[in-house]
Amino acid sequence: SFATFYAGLNVMEAKSNSEILEMLQSHVRKSKEKIITGFGASPYSVSDGHLVRRTELDRVCPDKPVFIVKYDGHACVINTALLNKIRDKIKGLRGFHEDTGEMNQEAFFAVSDYVTNSVSxxxxxxxxxxxxxxxxxxxxxxxxxxxxxxxxxxxxxxxxxxxxxxxxxxxxxxxxxxxxxxxxxxxxxxx
Incomplete structure (x- = not known):
């Protein structure tokens, strides 16, 4: 997991969700990855007081799947492009939050498995x-x-x-x- 996250976008130092989105936009421009991965999101370190939301990720990256893992490695936020690929597999799982794009519990692990399988x-x-x-x-x-x-x-x-x-x-x-x-x-x- 660390190797995959280390190769992706590190958002740990971001002070706001808008800063995360700026970092993501810059990363997307230079990335050739099929799925954009990021790590380090936290509702506690950003002034917004909540994780970046699916609709916000969609504004920055509507066409490529985005997978931003929470700092503790046990939850994530995904955009609509990724959600559309796996919705049927995760919609009935605990921790599925389509409205915000946040995935916890079984939904997180199912998304994580999907993303892991996409890495050559x-x-x-x-x-x-x-x-x-x-x-x-x-x-x-x-x-x-x-x-x-x-x-x-x-x-x-x-x-x-x-x-x-x-x-x-x-x-x-x-x-x-x-x-x-x-x-x-x-x-x-x-x-």
């Missing part, structure tokens, strides 16, 4: 390398990754295992499989 494995590996290099540059020497959500055949778990084994910067990498299926964990030697 090669692009993900590049993002993971950039994220690991960044973490090493600020003194982080070990990554504990919790994976197993969103990729078919649990590809993310295997990619991370091989990626971690190939790091040459001294970074230690541990993968924790987020599953209740212990056979999957044992099969990969992650016990």
């Amino acid at each position: 494995p090669l692009h993900l590996i590049k993002n993971m390398q950039k994220a690991a290099d960044y973490m090493a540059s600020v003194g982080i020497g070990m990554i504990h990754s919790v994976s197993g959500v969103g990729f078919s055949h649990d590809l993310d778990v295997d990619m991370e295992r091989y990626f971690g084994a190939g790091l040459k910067n001294g970074m230690q990498y541990r993968v924790f499989f987020q599953t209740m299926d212990t056979e999957k964990v044992i099969k990969r030697g992650l016990t």
